[in-house]
Amino acid sequence: MQELKTKFLIDIIKVDYYKEYPIFLPSENNTEEFFKKPISSKADDWCYEKEYRYYLFEKADIPIHLPPNIIESVYLGCKMPLDNRHKILRILATKPYRIKLFQASIEKDTFGLQFTEVKF
Numbered sequence: 001m002q003e004l005k006t007k008f009l010i011d012i013i014k015v016d017y018y019k020e021y022p023i024f025l026p027s028e029n030n031t032e033e034f035f036k037k038p039i040s041s042k043a044d045d046w047c048y049e050k051e052y053r054y055y056l057f058e059k060a061d062i063p064i065h066l067p068p069n070i071i072e073s074v075y076l077g078c079k080m081p082l083d084n085r086h087k088i089l090r091i092l093a094t095k096p097y098r099i100k101l102f103q104a105s106i107e108k109d110t111f112g113l114q115f116t117e118v119k120f
Contacts, residue, residue, distance in 0.1 A: 011036075015051040017044040021111050043111045073100040075115065089120055 013036055016022075022041050026034045040053060074092065076085055092099050102115040 012052055012054050013040045015040050015042050015046075015049070015053060017042055017047040018111070019044050043113075045112065069097050071099055073102060075102045075104055076118070078104045078106050078113070089118075093120055 018041060024038050039055060092101060101118040103118050104113045104115055107114050
């Protein structure tokens with residue numbers, strides 16, 4: 001894992017869309033794909049988005065500078081720890097422009113998520 005962190009600290013990846021849950025199997029030949037596939041997969045209902053995701057491995061300690069107003073919304077994951085959720089809320093509340101916030105929850109018996117807007 002250490003080699004992966006030093007080689008792939010930051011990346012932008014294209015999201016792939018699937019009709020059913022994709023299978024994530026580790027492979028000695030493709031460690032990078034094993035880590036990227038789970039965070040770059042969505043249900044094919046979302047294919048119109050043509051989404052790309054920006055990710056940063058934990059503890060990379062690299063500042064990220066973005067132009068103001070480039071972020072329109074933030075989506076909180078289903079299993080996000082409560083303290084991280086509160087940190088994000090505090091950060092968003094300090095911004096001079098409005099950023100929408102959504103909380104994800106898993107839909108029962110489908111490969112899908114439901115998003116509820118969080119008012120703050």
